[in-house]
Amino acid sequence: MGQHSGIGVLDKTVAVLNAAAAGPAGLADLVERTGIPRATAHRLAVALEVHRLLARDRDGRFVPGPRLAELAAAASDPLLERADEVLAWLRDTAGESAQLYRRDGLDRVCVATAERASGLRTTVPLGARLPMTAGSGAQVLCAWEPPATIALLLEQAEFSDRTLAEVRRRGWAQSIGQREAGVASVSAPVFGTGRQVIAAISVSGPVERLGRSPGQRLAPVLAAAAQRLHAGDS
Structure with a gap:
């Protein structure tokens, strides 16, 4: 439970x-x-x-x-109160669009976003509902759920239980064309109290710009951004 x-x-x-x-x-x-x-x-x-x-x-x-x-x-929402500032910093540091997702049932919802000002972008509109079955943000939001919930979400997912175990081990997820062809993304968990994942913070962009292994390069800056959001939530 x-x-x-x-x-x-x-x-x-x-x-x-x-x-x-x-x-x-x-x-x-x-x-x-x-x-x-x-x-x-x-x-x-x-x-x-x-x-x-x-x-x-x-x-x-x-x-x-x-x-x-x-x-x-x-209710007041300390997470969203800090999100615009942190996502803008993440976008400028990573050089790619940044998003913040929360899980809502079988979907994840984009609750904050910071887009690149120019160049090829991977726009995710504020309020967009994306499936919990594909993408690095979905992996992060799924990975720390209770086993019964994970089993339910994995029924339709493009990723496996082994993938989620790796996400928990290293503390971040990446996906290459998993949700949308030509798009890469890297995500990290935002923790609340008791190591509960309350959101996923993400960077996304064209595969041609991020490459096929963007996680190692972007994970540290995502972890820093997630920590800033966690501090704002406490």
């Missing part, structure tokens, strides 16, 4: 929320993803639905509810 606060019912409730955030979930899916007994998972999911923290899709599966967006809109 991931992290434990010591308050059992709270941990189980958060586990159910996370399970629904991983993709539309029937009761059997909630049980499989959380390991919580069926009756308990059902009781918690229905209670969360009453409070609009979960909702149902047209097939009756549990999905994140509208109250989550309302709470998010009311």
Whole structure:
């Protein structure tokens, strides 16, 4: 069930929320993803639905509810408050477009970006939703997830469990034409408290400019940028 606060019912409730955030979930899916007994998972999911923290899709599966967006809109976000400054520094240092992604269920969302002012660019618009199945940003956001979530995401992924193990070992990911032909990218995790990955910071550009092994060259500057974002989040 991931992290434990010591308050059992709270941990189980958060586990159910996370399970629904991983993709539309029937009761059997909630049980499989959380390991919580069926009756308990059902009781918690229905209670969360009453409070609009979960909702149902047209097939009756549990999905994140509208109250989550309302709470998010009311919250300050130290990560985003620092993102523009840090991404601009990363873009200027690396010489390529920079992006910040957060996971949203089976997608990753570009929550901040800094584009090159000129030359050939790999534009990712702010708010763009990209799949969690390809690209270095997806690898980073997937690599530190609980095993059950990783298994779910790997079902359609262009990368393997072995790739994710290597990402965790070295602390960064790279992809060459994995999500889009001719595009290379390198990404690093942004950690929050308890070594939880809260975002992926990325640099992307044409393969002809980044080359086919950009990770070793760009990983140190990405790690520095990620650390600056982590400091802003603490």
